[in-house]
Amino acid sequence: MSKADQIKSSYDNAKSVFSEMGIDTEVVMQQLNDISVSMHCWQGDDVSGFENPEGELTGGIQTTGNYPGKATTPEQLRADIDVAMSMIPGALRLNLHAIYLESDEYVERDQIKPEHFENWVQWAKKQKVGLDFNPSCFSHEMSADNMTLSHPKEEVREFWIRHCIASRKVSEYFGKELGTPSVMNIWVPDGYKDVPADRLAPRKRLMESLDKIIAEPISKKYHKDAVESKLFGIGTEAYTAGSNEFYMGYAASRDVMLCLDSGHFHPTEVISDKISSASLYVNEMLLHVSRPIRWDSDHVVMLDDETQAIANEIIRHDLLDRVSIGLDFFDASINRIAAWVIGTRNMKKALMRALLEPTDQLRTLENDGDFTSRLALLEESKSLPWSAVWDYYCFKQDVPVGASWLDQVKQYEEEVLLKR
Template sequence: MTRPIEQAFALAKQRYADNGIDVEAALTRLDSLPISMHCWQGDDVRGFENPQGELTGGIQATGNYPGRARNAGELRADIDKAMALIPGPKRLNLHAIYLESDSPVERDAIEPRHFAGWVDWARQRKVGLDFNPTCFSHAKSADGFTLAHQDAAVRRFWIDHCKASRHISAWFGEQLGTPSVMNIWVPDGMKDLTVDRFAPRQRLMNAIDDIISEKLNPAHHIDAVESKLFGIGAESYTVGSNEFCLGYAASRQIALTLDAGHFHPTEVISDKISSAMLYVPRLLLHVSRPVRWDSDHVVLLDDETQAIANEIVRQQLFDRVHIGLDFFDASINRVAAWVIGTRNSKKALLRALLEPVDALKKLENSGDYTARLALLEELKTLPWQAVWDAWCLRSDVPIGADWLSDIRQYEQQILTQR
């Protein structure tokens, strides 16, 4: 049954070898590049703090496909099903609202013990965890401001929430032996014309300075800040703009988060990676698919996903770039969405690793742009799919669309019963 795949792989290896590419070396590298799956795809960003509460902060999950996870056990089971259908290493990205507690816990009082179930789960599966403070969908964010709020007491609440989140993130890294990347994003902004754009940004800068003032072990925890162009309810002014976050990350030497949907529709983050890497020590990439801006659709194997992967590989940024996903689609099977998006991201990385980068750079540096273009186009038709199928076979995950039957069975037996 597997013989045709093995035969196709042998032929593909030879085709790539003829172009100076070591397929086995590419697969070895691919096996070292984890993608951090986002927990919030499984329950439409509801969390367990108040799962029936209203989403705010410009966030919307549209659709009512059956089977949304209602608690941590269901969510972990769904993630397990998705991860079993995806080859290669994975991580999990958690938001603070995914805590587990028998009684209500305010966000400025969260502790590592509220995430012990997640750490136990991750340790058993040998995956790392990443983290995010949740600065939205809360009474103290109802007016659209958190860390940049005029009220010092409200600001202190969110500062303390982010500080508590850093301790949880560092605990993840200590417990699991791999650093947790903690991403700070806030929805702060205004719907209409804004007179004073400076003061809120000064407050945000001072607030983040306070948050990161305690030095934590970088082997356990990495700080990151994420920008946004605008959001629903903040169409005219976003405090944490790209310029703010790039300047902040560069001046404080922390990681910068680039989200594929957080820019003008004609902008792409693949073109920003090489510039940002000159000034910041690390990047966190939120790979998503904007349709008419930040709509967080499931990642496709499209031009921008491929361009992001190419930038990571061509510039050898493996140790400085962290790859995470960020989409939430409730109009299709949520577990399938994880599988589709994560497999596509890994396909893009594989295709990037199967480029003769040194040969392409040599052509470029010598001014032979004709050969550069010709080779780039010919590479598109080399049999990377045969390499992908062989890697799936080695990883003991379904090949092609065979994974869909597993999802359908899981849907019938589990999801539709919720």
């Protein structure tokens, strides 16, 4: 039996199993195909960007490792992204930071324009993917003390306000050119290393700065604003102005998207449990799916309990039209393309498993108070043959099945990455 016949035979058996539970695997594959996951460009070059590639990361951001083959030019980065995307099934987007602009001369952050990202737009049109965006409020002389939009000095705040306003114009440009709204996420590293005397004033300044940034209306047909909290960072261990409570209130009161990053909370907190609560108060959410190990260390996403729980919450509560899914990790200790493929495929796998869950049966048992059967069905559903559906889905999408993609990555590493 050929490999293709084996994949099809396993799928047919799985299809029958799920059909007995009232789940149509053909419908599930089509649903999954329509769910976009936004890959992050900064995995490919360790968050260096092209403004000043030799610049040092600041603002609580670190990348560790020196695996060979890091992209050092826009052309190399786009080529690497092409390779990664060719191994991932379904709809994809690409998330850019402002420092990934392209210009023959230095462009100050508050002077970035759509023209500096024209090559990315042309690439996106060719690849038929949408683009998302982020102002880069870190690794700059004006962010050296870990204060930007909440800085006590007006001239510093105004600089970053101008940068974020310019970034909104870039994001709007993406949406108009590509026919899909660009989600622009604002995260700032603002905070203190030690206990502050005044917790309120920085938050008032941050709120006022954000209000200035979003003052000009932009159609959500092209651009969507998002704001992202953080518990702490390197250099801001004691206090961050942009806490979860701050941004929850801000997003709800200003009708902007709330970004929940799975690495930005206490090690015992998870964002999966926050999604349903936040959905009651904010119209839309952005998720940054990452994997923290004791702190916001942005490890490659695994198909672990929390990744699965995030996917389950989105699917169980029918939030696909209100939640945008993005990834945020950067590991320089392994092949960077492999990191993209592993993390993005795992997010897609989690979504497929969630779509294949017998949610209606589980909800009925719960409402009937039959918690014994609910637990039993939840546990039994974990061993259902979802992987056979995943393999068949990859086969139909003409992307590598199983771990066969790794051979292609290794070949690309030998022929391209190791020669850089």
